[in-house]
Amino acid sequence: xxxxxxxxxxxxxxxFKQFGLLCRHIFKVxxxxxFRVFPRQYINRRWTKDVVSNSPMRFVGFDEPNIDKTTDxxxxxxxxxxxxxxxxxxxxxxxxxxxxxxxxxxxxxEKVDEVTFDAPRPSRRDQFEELIGVPxxxxxxxxxxxxxxxxxxxxxxxxxxx
Numbered sequence: 001x002x003x004x005x006x007x008x009x010x011x012x013x014x015x016f017k018q019f020g021l022l023c024r025h026i027f028k029v030x031x032x033x034x035f036r037v038f039p040r041q042y043i044n045r046r047w048t049k050d051v052v053s054n055s056p057m058r059f060v061g062f063d064e065p066n067i068d069k070t071t072d073x074x075x076x077x078x079x080x081x082x083x084x085x086x087x088x089x090x091x092x093x094x095x096x097x098x099x100x101x102x103x104x105x106x107x108x109x110e111k112v113d114e115v116t117f118d119a120p121r122p123s124r125r126d127q128f129e130e131l132i133g134v135p136x137x138x139x140x141x142x143x144x145x146x147x148x149x150x151x152x153x154x155x156x157x158x159x160x161x162x
Contacts, residue, residue: 002029007039020044020089044089 001010009030015023022042030038091098122130129135 002033004033007035008041009039016042040093045092046085046089 002008003010009026011023011025013023013025015021016026026042087101088098091101125136
């Protein structure tokens with residue numbers, strides 16, 4: 001089914017709605033209808049050259065030692081990022097709604113910044129001390145081992161050939 005006013009195409013297999021990919025039925029309808037320009041609403045942002053990566057996991061502090069990628073936190077963050085990408089892909093054609101979404105996200109970000117306090121991350125040295133349970137000494141003395149010879153210095157006893 002096609003609505004020619006805004007070139008919206010619907011298919012009963014609902015592949016685009018489920019996976020974000022157009023099915024062969026929609027391609028055939030667009031081909032038969034002789035549409036020369038591909039409808040903008042069917043082009044996802046991730047397919048364009050000017051896309052900015054929304055990679056969720058690089059901004060979130062998953063390098064923290066106490067956060068495991070199998071926890072509920074990881075799943076919730078992944079779900080939020082999938083929903084975020086879906087919303088942006090839907091709103092990319094409507095600038096007014098996209099601006100409203102941006103304002104909503106910025107307002108929520110300001111509320112979160114007011115409530116939360118970012119403590120400074122411990123240094124790697126402090127993390128190791130906590131992991132091992134022993135504080136690292138300020139000075140470490142390393143002595144050369146006794147009786148160790150360098151590689152390739154040869155044997156002290158020479159064997160005669162037969």
